[in-house]
Structure formats: structure tokens, C-alpha cells
Amino acid sequence: MTQEINQGRRTALKTGGATAIFGLFVAAGLVRPNTALAQAAGWNQGAFAAKGVDGTVKALGGATPAQTKDVNWGSTPEIAENGAVVPVSITSSIPKTESISILVEKNPNTLSAVFTIPPGTDPSISTRVKMGESSAVYALIKADGKYYVAQRDIKVTLGGCGG
Amino acid sequence: MADPMRIRAKMEGDKTVVRVLMSHEMETGQRKDSAGKTIPAMFIQEVTATCNGKTVLSAQWGTSISKNPYLQFAFSGAKAGDKVVVSWVDSKGDKRTDEAAIAA
Incomplete structure (x- = not known):
């Protein structure tokens, strides 16, 4: 049993290292992320890999978004029973809404x-x-070139990662 | 080739409400199988909906959209009988396009 766990750890370390090295290649421009992973043209790799709200907004090309109350969360629950399937419904009443994230x-x-x-x-x-x-x-709304954000806390009683 | 999408498009007043249920595993790349190996990520990255040749919605998705994704949106400028065409592309390059006529 101990051996198995150690094996798992080894693999994790190895793959972790490989990813780090790969990251360096990407940073150095040796490997373009687009060609390294088969993916749809125009898919925003940087934004989807970003961590944290600020980092994600930045990766999407926005400055610090303004808080807004002009977002209706519709049927979005406050307590979700199953984290694997959380219904999210977002309606923006900001004029000229161009995108919703x-x-x-x-x-x-x-x-x-x-x-x-x-x-x-x-x-x-x-x-x-x-x-x-x-x-x-968060609902991040881009309207007329500006970014707005609205927040909603959702409690999950059963986690969604790991099936 | 993945299973077909289920698309419902219906006129509600002068708006067309579209509901789409896609059949896709949406694997996050974070789960492990019973042997402890990471299951590689495979998820829908791009979704496009068009009606009468005009794009009515486009989306980019990450891994955290639920398995068998559901999507609902509404647009104006179409009438009953027009066709709504929805297509997606996943991270493996797999594609699927389906269409539905708008019900009155």
C-alpha cells in the first residue's frame, strides 16, 4: 500500500516537473501553446488557464472591473446540492452588453x-x-468596452470535482 | 462522433428562445482513474449558434462546464420555421453540428 502511494507521488512529481519545463518552453516562445495542444482556433488559452478573479480579468483584456448591481441571477441557487451540476443563469441589464463570462x-x-x-x-x-x-x-460583463462584475456566493454541499 | 445535441427553439413573443442539451463528457483533466492515472482533459471549447447565416451566440468554454452541457439563450429577428444551427468543437478537435427549426 505504501509503495502504491509512493508510486503515485513519483508520477505526480514527474508530471509536475514536465509541466514546469513545458511552461518554460512556452514562456521562451519555443513551443506555442496553440500548437502544443490540439484546440479550437481562437480559444483563449491564457484566460482559461489564469487563476484568481483579478488574473482572469486581466487575461481577458480588462482593467479592474466596476461593481454592478445590474445583473439578475435568475434561477441560480444560493445552495447547490451537487457541485457537478450548478445551474447558473445570468441576465445583464447593462446597455450594450457585449459578453458575459x-x-x-x-x-x-x-x-x-x-x-x-x-x-x-x-x-x-x-x-x-x-x-x-x-x-x-462572478458574472463578468463587458458592455460598451467596459468591464463590470457582480458577485454571488454559492454554497455547495457535495463537491463537483472527482465525480 | 459524439451523440447529437438536443435543440429546442421556440418563439416567445418576438423572441426566439433556444435551449440546447449537448452530449459530451467534459473531462476536466483533474480526475484520476482507478489506476491513479490522470484522465486527460477533453471538453467543449467553442460553441456557435447561427440563424439565417447570422451568428446569434458564440461562446468559449473551459473545463468547468458540467458534463452534458446545457445552454439557454434568446435572440430576436427570426420567425417560426427558420433554422437554428448549433455547433461545437472540443479540445480534441472533435466537432458536432445540429440544427432545429423554430417552433411557433
């Missing part, structure tokens, strides 16, 4: 989704996200 502060990667709202589409989306633990969830 969902950020979960305590998830391994903060950014969940970015929805681009073209003219003619309601600034309102509903989806379901995973949450590892109880956390603040």
Missing part, C-alpha cells in the same frame, strides 16, 4: 465560460457549471 473563484481554473452576445441577442444566458467547493461566483 462566468468565473468561479475557488475552482482550479477560475474562468468557466465566455459568451459573446451579438446585437439582437438577449444579454441573458443559462448554463450549468461544476464547482469544487463553496465559492463566490
Whole structure:
């Protein structure tokens, strides 16, 4: 049993090291993240890998967002029974809303989704996200080139990571 | 090829309300299998919805969208009988496109 655990640790250390080295390559521009991982063109790797709310907003290209109350959380619960399926519904009443992003502060990667709202589409989306633990969830709204943020605390009674 | 999406599009007043249920594992890359090996991430990265050739919603997703993702949105400028086309691309490059006619 002990051996197994140690084995696991070895692998973790090894892969951890590999990732760090890979990170260096990326930083040095030797490997472009886009080519290293098969992924959709235009997918914002940096923003989705960012950690923390501030880092994510920065990676999305925004300055410090202003707090707003013009966000309706619709049917989003305050207590979610199952962290694997947390319904999130966001409606912005800020004029000229261009995009709505969902950020979960305590998830391994903060950014969940970015929805681009073209003219003619309601600034309102509903989806379901995973949450590892109880956390603040942020709606980041881009409207007329400016960023606004609204917060909602969601309690999770059963974690969503690990199935 | 993944299973088809279930798309419902319906007129509510002058708006079209679209509900989409996709069939996708949305693997985060953080889980481990019974042998302790990390299951590689595989998740939908981009979703696009169009109607009459015009994009009505586009989205980029991370790993923290739930398994078998659900999405609801509404737009104006379409009428009953028009087709809503939804497509996604996942992190492995797998794609899926489905369409549904807007119900009155």
C-alpha cells in the first residue's frame, strides 16, 4: 500500500516537473501553446488557464472591473446540492452588453465560460457549471468596452470535482 | 462522433428562445482513474449558434462546464420555421453540428 502511494507521488512529481519545463518552453516562445495542444482556433488559452478573479480579468483584456448591481441571477441557487451540476443563469441589464463570462473563484481554473452576445441577442444566458467547493461566483460583463462584475456566493454541499 | 445535441427553439413573443442539451463528457483533466492515472482533459471549447447565416451566440468554454452541457439563450429577428444551427468543437478537435427549426 505504501509503495502504491509512493508510486503515485513519483508520477505526480514527474508530471509536475514536465509541466514546469513545458511552461518554460512556452514562456521562451519555443513551443506555442496553440500548437502544443490540439484546440479550437481562437480559444483563449491564457484566460482559461489564469487563476484568481483579478488574473482572469486581466487575461481577458480588462482593467479592474466596476461593481454592478445590474445583473439578475435568475434561477441560480444560493445552495447547490451537487457541485457537478450548478445551474447558473445570468441576465445583464447593462446597455450594450457585449459578453458575459462566468468565473468561479475557488475552482482550479477560475474562468468557466465566455459568451459573446451579438446585437439582437438577449444579454441573458443559462448554463450549468461544476464547482469544487463553496465559492463566490462572478458574472463578468463587458458592455460598451467596459468591464463590470457582480458577485454571488454559492454554497455547495457535495463537491463537483472527482465525480 | 459524439451523440447529437438536443435543440429546442421556440418563439416567445418576438423572441426566439433556444435551449440546447449537448452530449459530451467534459473531462476536466483533474480526475484520476482507478489506476491513479490522470484522465486527460477533453471538453467543449467553442460553441456557435447561427440563424439565417447570422451568428446569434458564440461562446468559449473551459473545463468547468458540467458534463452534458446545457445552454439557454434568446435572440430576436427570426420567425417560426427558420433554422437554428448549433455547433461545437472540443479540445480534441472533435466537432458536432445540429440544427432545429423554430417552433411557433
